[in-house]
Amino acid sequence: MPRGRVDKRQAILQAAFKTFAREGYGQSCVREIAAEAGVAKPTIYNHLGDKETLFREAMRAAAGRTVGQGLAALDQLRDVQNDVRAGLEDAGHRLLLHHCDEESQALRRLLHAEAARFPELLELIQQESARHLHDALADRLARLALSGLLRTNDPDLAAEQFLALLTGPMELRSRLGTRKVPDAELRAVGRSAVDTFLCAYAPGSVDA
Amino acid sequence: MPRGRVDKRQAILQAAFKTFAREGYGQSCVREIAAEAGVAKPTIYNHLGDKETLFREAMRAAAGRTVGQGLAALDQLRDVQNDVRAGLEDAGHRLLLHHCDEESQALRRLLHAEAARFPELLELIQQESARHLHDALADRLARLALSGLLRTNDPDLAAEQFLALLTGPMELRSRLGTRKVPDAELRAVGRSAVDTFLCAYAPGSVDA
DNA sequence: ACACTTTTGAACCGGACGGTTCATTTATCG
């Protein structure tokens, strides 16, 4: 058990998030977090003065860790030549993987559960994470629409509905995150989502 | 302040749910619930022996209260003559109202937050509530398909996607339930959902 | 080797909470 000034802070934040995710905010005690981090209790209060700020910082760190993953899922949507369906299915599958990632799920669950006690976190993370993802997807879809590969004049709505078709069905299928959904089912959900999305947004449809 | 044997039990369960919804399970103390219910603390332990069973029973009661509302939203889908769009929009709007109802939101939030500590509740309520709603909607859609008013051979998938198109966009717009969404926005979401749903499921489309 | 900072363990404090006990009061019912 080494002592001294290693990156205790990061270990603390990581252990804190892990414990909060496992037990919830109110049921987690700082003793347990200290044990999980392999650190003495006063060390926690030295680095972060408070259980509340400990929670906030742990959440912010976890959000920062997970936000890149989500955006990365949209990268191969950038250079779709003509097979829109394949590109959307691939991006959809990656988004679903990100959505089912344990850390991502825990983050959403904690954010949802403690939204009343930490309203600032809600704005900060929700804006920084979900909103970024939404906007990035809307940008990609707008590009595809400009190229004539998609038909929409409201890429924001299109992004909203694509994400809904992807993540909506997961709540039920994963039983709110308590069941691990096999990859084949993920692919099937993604395929169905792309199917109906393209019915509405592929060039050559009937609806405005 | 009347004493004696009135329906204390129901008052307790209602106050318990209200408090749990406001503070979360771990942060709620039985003293506060007793005060909220206008009842002495031992009375709670007489009727329900434990904080955990108090939580369980309060959740079950709230679920029972809210499940009927959800199913009722689908009633006018039973006798749609030919204007499928109007019927779906009406049902969608009612579903959104139910989804945004404070008790319904609190129930989902608590279920989601304490899913790890009360796994049985998750199965019980999720099955009894969301699953019922899903099945009922799938039934209605299957009837419409039989009448030739809809085109699908997988009404379960259609129901899943219709619900996703309705409730998915709400998570962002309501900021996880912390913002009250005006009715006009609800109607707009419902209209958009019906638009793309009908693009995929109206008779006379291209996709299989 | 030296002074300086950080970490550690352990003990400690005040408060809150879950749950119980009990004597007293209140309503219900024959």
Added chain:
DNA sequence: CGATAAATGAACCGTCCGGTTCAAAAGTGT
């Protein structure tokens, strides 16, 4: 009215938790 059952308030117990204190130990820079 009298007996029975339920509700009350208040005190109580053991426990756990957030947060602090402190002296000793371990690491760091020169």
